[in-house]
Amino acid sequence: MTMYVPYSDDLEVEQPDEQAQIADIVRDLGIAHERMIEARAQAPRGTQAKGHGVLKGVFTVAPDLPGELAQSLFATPGEYPAILRFATEPGAFMDDRRPAARGLAMKLMGVDGEKMAGDGRVTQDFLFGNCPVLPLADVTTYREIARLRAEYGHDPEQLAAEIAKRDDGDVQTLFERLPNIDLLANSYYSQSAFRFGDYVCKYALMPNIDAQRALAARPVTDDDGPDVLAEWLAAFLADNAAGFDFCVQLMTDPKAMPIEDASIEWDVGRSAWRRVGTLHLPPQDPGTPARQTFGDEVLTFDPWAGRPDLRPLGSINRARKAVYRASARHREINGRAELEPASFADCPD
Numbered sequence: 001m002t003m004y005v006p007y008s009d010d011l012e013v014e015q016p017d018e019q020a021q022i023a024d025i026v027r028d029l030g031i032a033h034e035r036m037i038e039a040r041a042q043a044p045r046g047t048q049a050k051g052h053g054v055l056k057g058v059f060t061v062a063p064d065l066p067g068e069l070a071q072s073l074f075a076t077p078g079e080y081p082a083i084l085r086f087a088t089e090p091g092a093f094m095d096d097r098r099p100a101a102r103g104l105a106m107k108l109m110g111v112d113g114e115k116m117a118g119d120g121r122v123t124q125d126f127l128f129g130n131c132p133v134l135p136l137a138d139v140t141t142y143r144e145i146a147r148l149r150a151e152y153g154h155d156p157e158q159l160a161a162e163i164a165k166r167d168d169g170d171v172q173t174l175f176e177r178l179p180n181i182d183l184l185a186n187s188y189y190s191q192s193a194f195r196f197g198d199y200v201c202k203y204a205l206m207p208n209i210d211a212q213r214a215l216a217a218r219p220v221t222d223d224d225g226p227d228v229l230a231e232w233l234a235a236f237l238a239d240n241a242a243g244f245d246f247c248v249q250l251m252t253d254p255k256a257m258p259i260e261d262a263s264i265e266w267d268v269g270r271s272a273w274r275r276v277g278t279l280h281l282p283p284q285d286p287g288t289p290a291r292q293t294f295g296d297e298v299l300t301f302d303p304w305a306g307r308p309d310l311r312p313l314g315s316i317n318r319a320r321k322a323v324y325r326a327s328a329r330h331r332e333i334n335g336r337a338e339l340e341p342a343s344f345a346d347c348p349d
Helices: 018-040 139-152 156-164 210-217 228-239 289-298 315-334
Strands: 050-061 078-088 102-109 123-129 194-196 199-207 242-250 274-281
Touching: 018 139, 018 315, 050 102, 050 228, 050 289, 078 228, 078 274, 123 199, 139 156, 139 315, 210 228
Parallel strands: none
Antiparallel strands: 050 078, 050 274, 078 102, 102 123, 194 199, 199 242, 242 274
């Protein structure tokens, strides 16, 4: 019988001078963000800046889950309206023909229970990337890379050279070697650890429709356009539904499956991915001008605002909490009020 590690506060270990390091990260990312504001005359997101589409869907919690999986909002079967945003990970607006990390953010609405935001919201956010691990392993690595981006972000070649000098230079360029394929063909991962009720997990979205998975056979090429990912997303969803399985991987060994190092992939031999829900995306147009503006300038995603029994874990997530808040403050200059949607009525068609 597999034994899963019970959640406890002492599973997290704060690093020396962690709060000072987080302050350095916020400062240095602010420098990089100001550079982007000057270039674009508006404040983009600090990360996931280039959006590829905003989608509406239905998230279904699976019935009859065993006790270790029937946790938090997964304790009761049910359906939740979901809003999603596909984006490319860097804060820069990149050409889609360049391989890079692709992100997926999902907001569930109608979620009851206590929320860390304490503002009465009825939502729960989940953030994903198309790589199982995060090269920014912990707060110290994050601080070092943020410093390099602040110093050399104006000169991509010099920035790449400085990163290559690092002992983990190969790890830090991992995203540049990811398959550059259709957004709907990727699996997407939490990358870092999260509380899962009485346990600890990583979570993932994995395509569950054959036609959608088959899209992986068509990579992006130099003959495609700079916004090909949004074009492919809209083309497929014009006539087809898409879907993902929401899976969790429960921690069984805190040393082999660490919370404080997001660069280590958890071994599926120790704990397999297990489905706890499904996401259905009906045919729709994800790239209307209204949706693009809503996704880029109005919608926010922050797992630190949701249920405490699903809260982010590890120093990389403790740093992200401050980074998310700082990025939101920068975007205030755009003059658009952020909106926490309560239903599909709040998301434009």
